[in-house]
Amino acid sequence: MSDMSYVRSEMLPERAPPASSVGVIGWMRANLFSSVLNSILSIVSLVLVVWLLSAFLSWALSPTWSGTSVNNCRELSGGGHVACWGVIRERWVQLLFGFYPPEEYWRPMLAFALLFVAVTPVLFSMISRRMNWVMLCVVLGVTALYLGGLAGSIAGLALLALGAAIAYKALSTDKDARAAEIAEGAKRLPNPLIFTAIFPFLTPWLLWGGSLWLPIAAALGFVLAFYAYRYLAAVLGSLSGLILSVIVALVWWLFMAVPFGNAIGGIIPLDLVQVASRDFGGFMLSLTIGVVAIGCSLPIGIVLALGRQSDLFIVKTLCVGFIEFIRGVPLITLLFVASTLLNIFLPPGTNFDIILRVLIMVTLFASAYMAEVIRGGLAALPRGQYEAADALGLDYWKAQRLIIMPQALKISIPGIVSTFIGVFKDTTLVSIIGLLDPLGLSNSIRADANWIGLIWELYGFIALLFFVFCFSMSRYSMYLERRLRTDHR
Amino acid sequence: MKKTVFLGALTVAGLAAGASAAATLDDVKARGKLNCGVATGVPGFAAPDANGRWEGFDVAVCRAVAAAVLGDSDAVEFVPTTGKTRFTALASGEVDMLARNTTWTLSRDVDLKFTFVGVNYYDGQGFLVNKDLGVSSAKELDGATVCIQTGTTTELNLADFFRTNNMSYEPVPIETQAEALQQFNAGACDSYTTDASGLAAARSTFEDPSSAIIMPEIISKEPLGPLVRHGDNEWGDVVRWTLNALVTAEEFGVTSTNVAELSAAAGDNPEINRLLGTEGSLGEMLGLDADWARRAIASVGNYGEVFATNIGEDTPIGLARGLNAQWRDGGLIYSPPFR
Numbered sequence: 001m002s003d004m005s006y007v008r009s010e011m012l013p014e015r016a017p018p019a020s021s022v023g024v025i026g027w028m029r030a031n032l033f034s035s036v037l038n039s040i041l042s043i044v045s046l047v048l049v050v051w052l053l054s055a056f057l058s059w060a061l062s063p064t065w066s067g068t069s070v071n072n073c074r075e076l077s078g079g080g081h082v083a084c085w086g087v088i089r090e091r092w093v094q095l096l097f098g099f100y101p102p103e104e105y106w107r108p109m110l111a112f113a114l115l116f117v118a119v120t121p122v123l124f125s126m127i128s129r130r131m132n133w134v135m136l137c138v139v140l141g142v143t144a145l146y147l148g149g150l151a152g153s154i155a156g157l158a159l160l161a162l163g164a165a166i167a168y169k170a171l172s173t174d175k176d177a178r179a180a181e182i183a184e185g186a187k188r189l190p191n192p193l194i195f196t197a198i199f200p201f202l203t204p205w206l207l208w209g210g211s212l213w214l215p216i217a218a219a220l221g222f223v224l225a226f227y228a229y230r231y232l233a234a235v236l237g238s239l240s241g242l243i244l245s246v247i248v249a250l251v252w253w254l255f256m257a258v259p260f261g262n263a264i265g266g267i268i269p270l271d272l273v274q275v276a277s278r279d280f281g282g283f284m285l286s287l288t289i290g291v292v293a294i295g296c297s298l299p300i301g302i303v304l305a306l307g308r309q310s311d312l313f314i315v316k317t318l319c320v321g322f323i324e325f326i327r328g329v330p331l332i333t334l335l336f337v338a339s340t341l342l343n344i345f346l347p348p349g350t351n352f353d354i355i356l357r358v359l360i361m362v363t364l365f366a367s368a369y370m371a372e373v374i375r376g377g378l379a380a381l382p383r384g385q386y387e388a389a390d391a392l393g394l395d396y397w398k399a400q401r402l403i404i405m406p407q408a409l410k411i412s413i414p415g416i417v418s419t420f421i422g423v424f425k426d427t428t429l430v431s432i433i434g435l436l437d438p439l440g441l442s443n444s445i446r447a448d449a450n451w452i453g454l455i456w457e458l459y460g461f462i463a464l465l466f467f468v469f470c471f472s473m474s475r476y477s478m479y480l481e482r483r484l485r486t487d488h489r
Numbered sequence: 490m491k492k493t494v495f496l497g498a499l500t501v502a503g504l505a506a507g508a509s510a511a512a513t514l515d516d517v518k519a520r521g522k523l524n525c526g527v528a529t530g531v532p533g534f535a536a537p538d539a540n541g542r543w544e545g546f547d548v549a550v551c552r553a554v555a556a557a558v559l560g561d562s563d564a565v566e567f568v569p570t571t572g573k574t575r576f577t578a579l580a581s582g583e584v585d586m587l588a589r590n591t592t593w594t595l596s597r598d599v600d601l602k603f604t605f606v607g608v609n610y611y612d613g614q615g616f617l618v619n620k621d622l623g624v625s626s627a628k629e630l631d632g633a634t635v636c637i638q639t640g641t642t643t644e645l646n647l648a649d650f651f652r653t654n655n656m657s658y659e660p661v662p663i664e665t666q667a668e669a670l671q672q673f674n675a676g677a678c679d680s681y682t683t684d685a686s687g688l689a690a691a692r693s694t695f696e697d698p699s700s701a702i703i704m705p706e707i708i709s710k711e712p713l714g715p716l717v718r719h720g721d722n723e724w725g726d727v728v729r730w731t732l733n734a735l736v737t738a739e740e741f742g743v744t745s746t747n748v749a750e751l752s753a754a755a756g757d758n759p760e761i762n763r764l765l766g767t768e769g770s771l772g773e774m775l776g777l778d779a780d781w782a783r784r785a786i787a788s789v790g791n792y793g794e795v796f797a798t799n800i801g802e803d804t805p806i807g808l809a810r811g812l813n814a815q816w817r818d819g820g821l822i823y824s825p826p827f828r
Contacts, residue, residue, distance in 0.1 A: 069805070070694055079696065090539045099541040278566060339574055343581030431529075434569045434578075440529055444537050444569070446667055447530030449805040453694040455667050 059083055059456075069450035087451045088461050094445070095438055095461065098281015104209075104273060106146060108284050111206045113139045115291065118199035121192040123476065125483065130170040132192035137163030200295070207280075207288065209272035213261035221257060225249035277355040281436040283465055288355070290424040290469075293362040297423065298416070300363070301370025302409075306400065308375055319371070326368035332429055334361040339433035358430055366423040373419055377412035378404065410484045417477035421470045438462040513585050513717070513724035514776055517558055522566045525551035526584035529569040532690040533800040533808075534590050534610075543567045546799040547588040550609055550715050550732060553785040554586065557731045557777060562788035572641075576601055579718060586728050588715040590684075592642060602719040606729035609714050609792075611812040611821050613707035614646050615685035617692060620700050622679055627706040631656040636669045636678035643683055646709040666691065673701075684711055690806045727775055734782040736824035737764055738791035740815055745790040752783045763827045771827060792822065 016022075020029060032042040060083050067073035067086025074084075088095075097105060117135045141159030144152045166189070173181065182188055201215040228248040233241030265271070280288065307319030326334075338357040346352060381404060389399035409416070431440030442458040445451055517523050527535040527547055535545040543551075543565075552562040568584050579587045580602070590612075591597070593605040616627045616635075624630060627650070637644050639662045651658050661678045663669045670691055673681045681688070685707060692698050715732065717725045738744070741761050743751055752765040762768035766779030775781065789795055796813065800806040814820025 071805075074696060094537070094539060094541060099537070102540075276566070278568065336573075340577035340581070343577055343583055346581075432571060432573070434529055434571045434574050436529065436569055440569070443665070443667075444530035447528075447532045447534075447536035448538065449532055449536075449690070449693075452532050452690060452805070453667065453670055455671065 065089055070453060083457050084451075084454055085457060087445065087454050087457055091441075091445050091451075092461070094282060095441055095458075095465075096283045098285055098436055098441065099279040100275060100281070100284065101273070101279065104275060106143060107206045107209075107272070107275075110139070110143050111203045112287070113143075114199060114202065114206075117192075118196045121196060123480075128170060129192050130166050130189055132195075133189055134163045134167045134170070136192075136195060137166065205272065207275070208277070209274040211261060211265040212270035212272075213265040213268075214258070217257040217261040218253065220260075221249045221252045224252050277353050280355060282441055283438050283462075285355075285430070285435065285437050286424070286427045286466075287469075289359060289362055289427040289430065292359050293366045293423050293427075294420050296363045297366035297370045297419075300367035301374055302405070304367060304371035305374040305378060308371065309378060323368045323371050326364055327372070331362070331365050331426055332432060334365055335429060335433050337361070354435070358433075358435065362423065362427065365426075366419065369419050369422075370416065373412050373415035374408060376415060377408035377410075380411050381407055410481075413477055413481050413484070417473055421473050424469060424473070425466060438465065513721050514558065514727055517585055517724075521559060522564050523551065523555040523559065523586070524566045524568055524584045525554070526568045526570045526575055526578050526587040526589055527551065528589045529571055531590055531687075533686070533804065533806040535567075535588075544799070546610065546795060547590060547715075549789040549795040549799065550588040551586070553735060553789045554728055554731045556788035557734070557781040557785040558727060560784055562784075576603070579603065579716065582718075585724070586715055586717050590713040591716060593712045593714055593716075594642075597716075603716045604719055604722075604725045605714050605716045606725055607714050607732045608712040608821075609732060610686070610712075612684045612686050612711035612713055613812075614643050614682060614709040614711065615688050615707050616704040617673065617681045617688045617701050618679065618704060619673075619676070620702055624704075627704040627708065628654055628656075630658065630680060630704075632658065633679040634659045634661055634677070636661045636663050636672050636681040638663060638666070638669065638683060641683075642709070642711075647682055650708040670694075686800065686806070686808055689808050690800075693805050693807050723776060727777065730775060731782075731785050733824040734764060734785055734827075735789070735792040735795065736815075736822055737827055738782070738786045739793040739822075740817070740824065743786055743791060745787055745794060748783055748786045752780070760827055 017026075020026060033039040059081060062073075062077045062082035062085065064073040064076050064083060065085045066089070067076055067084050068090070069086070070084055073082075073086055077084075093102075097108065100108060114136075117132065117139055120135065121129065121132055137159045141156045141163060144156030144159060146152075146156075198219075201219045205212050205215045225245045225248055229241050229245035232244050235241075236244070304319050304323055307315045308323065310316050310319070335358060338361045339354065342352065342357060385403060385407065386399070389403040394402065428437055428439045431437050431443070434440070436444060439462065442462060445458060446454060525548075527543060527545075530536045531545070531547075533545060534547045535543060537543050548567070551565050551567065555565045556562040568578060570578050570584070570587070570589060575587055575589050575591065576597075578584050587603075588609075590610065592612075593608065597603055598605055616630065618624055618630070622633075635647060635658050637647055637660050644660075647658070647660070661672060663672055666683065666687060669681050669683070672678055674695070681691075685703065688703050692701050692703065695701060715728055717728055737760070738748070741758060741764070743761060743764065748765070751761060752767060755762045755767040759768060763771055765783045766772050766781070770779070772779040772781045790798065793815075796808075796810065797803065800808045802809060810818070810820060812821050814822060816823040
């Protein structure tokens with residue numbers, strides 16, 4: 001018996017996988033037709049999707065963009081159940097800006113562009129501070145050019161040139177070279193967060209108009225309070241310093257800010273045409289309410305969440321009472337209080353701006369929910385983190401700022417963003433109290449004799465606008481979670 | 490002591506409220522703008538056009554008052570109100586007057602403390618029925634499914650009508666008119682009931698308007714008119730007589746085209762002369778100038794013109810004058826004399 005054993009001495013060459021398990025066919029076999037039941041379900045779903053799409057497309061793809069009325073649309077499309085897009089062509093500007101005077105449209109648009117400039121340094125870390133100033137220069141330069149006139153053109157060109165110069169410098173020196181320059185004593189550009197701080201005072205002026213000195217006077221209140229705190233805290237201790245500086249700011253705002261603004265405005269007038277709150281409408285109104293509520297509810301929510309966990313009895317009771325009361329009441333009730341009940345309580349003739357009332361109510365509502373979301377984050381932190389902060393000898397505020405809040409907020413990101421999205425969509429409720437947000441306007445547009453009975457076109461357009469914003473927010477929160485992921489999963 | 494102080498404070502507050510309520514005309518003049526509550530959108534009655542300018546039958550009343558008081562029919566701040574916010578807006582002084590197809594009822598007049606200054610449109614509740622159903626009278630609707638807007642007087646009228654005629658029906662509750670039309674066109678209900686003016690406007694938008702018919706029965710009275718707060722009769726008079734001026738102008742053939750000519754000098758019709766201020770001092774009695782009615786008529790036209798341009802038979806709404814014809818033509822539109 002001879003030795004027939006066989007040992008392979010070299011590797012077989014790799015062969016291509018069978019055609020049925022790669023490429024499109026492979027993917028389909030793996031994902032759509034892996035078993036009989038899955039194959040049936042896949043086919044049924046495909047048929048359903050095709051059927052829905054064909055029904056939708058045959059409705060949506062209609063040559064009615066130039067239609068001037070429902071009946072005109074029918075003539076253009078030759079009848080049948082098709083969309084009448086003429087209403088969007090005629091009214092999309094109104095759906096965006098409401099009754100805002102058309103010659104002033106640049107103001108909300110500028111405010112919107114500046115919003116992105118202002119939030120970029122807060123939201124994104126990958127944009128260098130120089131590029132942020134470039135953005136600001138470009139936005140302001142384009143606006144100045146658009147406004148025209150000799151001064152506008154010169155200022156616009158100068159700003160664009162400045163932006164280009166910064167951009168050229170930023171692109172021509174890489175990170176290390178720049179670091180070396182700074183080490184040698186080159187001056188850094190100011191922090192773009194400075195503009196973020198200016199933005200909340202600039203925007204009301206842009207949107208509502210009037211004198212620029214009033215928002216400046218309001219901002220001065222904060223500056224005064226800051227310096228009062230710095231000075232008084234050193235002399236009297238931090239708590240009395242804090243209380244006194246708040247009083248200083250309040251006295252300034254209540255009694256001195258307006259005369260101060262008017263006095264300087266009388267000498268150097270910097271006025272924009274005033275636009276009444278009544279003229280706000282459409283998507284601009286939703287964005288105004290949404291951005292203010294989102295921007296204010298996060299800090300207020302953090303304070304409320306901390307207050308709820310506080311050991312100080314009165315603070316805790318106030319916070320719990322506020323949160324539970326607001327959460328126990330539907331938003332629409334708060335809006336009715338803002339629009340009707342306040343009217344009855346206030347003396348006749350008081351002109352308490354309706355949009356301001358709505359802003360306050362929506363912000364309070366969002367804050368209460370935000371507080372609970374953040375409390376969830378605080379509760380999720382292991383006790384050891386608090387104890388570690390104590391062990392390091394940090395005081396309460398330092399512990400919160402350096403250890404607790406960064407972790408608690410990171411845990412809460414999904415909840416925070418879904419509260420934001422919810423608040424933004426809730427702004428459409430203001431149509432019930434007669435403010436013409438996109439939904440309210442769609443009702444008014446439908447009352448135009450030309451467009452009676454149009455529903456899906458208007459709702460579809462509004463849904464698209466909201467989707468763009470809500471989807472962006474949701475994608476951003478996913479980005480933020482990835483960026484802040486420090487644990488090892 | 491405490492009690493007296495409290496009572497004193499109450500009195501002061503009451504006086505202040507009374508004073509501010511009593512001088513709406515002065516407030517409007519000082520402000521230079523009339524705050525007028527309108528609907529957020531009712532076809533033909535109030536709706537903003539593509540440029541944001543409000544148009545409509547109710548809107549014209551606001552514009553006429555603004556023209557009479559302020560001399561400019563565009564000096565109006567239109568405050569869109571919903572069915573829920575309209576009365577508080579008026580009661581709280583947010584608006585000076587309400588022209589928002591509001592039915593004049595006893596409880597609104599007495600209990601809510603408003604003054605209806607007149608009626609600018611006599612409406613009534615009707616039925617829209619699909620032609621295929623083959624009925625020619627609302628009394629044949631026994632057992633029908635009826636689309637009905639919830640929380641309105643129409644809902645109560647419907648129940649009354651079917652009960653008095655000993656018939657049964659199945660309500661399909663809906664929230665808005667747009668929803669109602671969708672349901673009606675989809676065949677979810679045999680009949681849709683609301684104010685007849687709304688039915689006509691709705692039918693005009695159907696792909697085939699002749700596929701639905703409006704029943705001849707009108708089952709309720711819905712006198713729609715502008716209203717002001719109780720307690721300021723001078724202001725109520727101004728609004729009332731501005732509306733009457735439009736009606737009288739139609740009766741005597743004063744239109745927006747010939748009003749300039751007629752008011753240039755006193756003519757041979759004393760009523761026209763008094764209306765247009767070329768004779769007598771009616772404007773002065775109202776606290777306005779002699780030209781007030783001329784401005785109102787010149788800006789929006791007389792009642793007939795307002796009707797024709799906004800809801801008349803040549804518009805998509807296509808309403809006939811019917812009850813809203815002048816009293817001479819068999820309608821109910823009737824103005825007390827200008828004397």
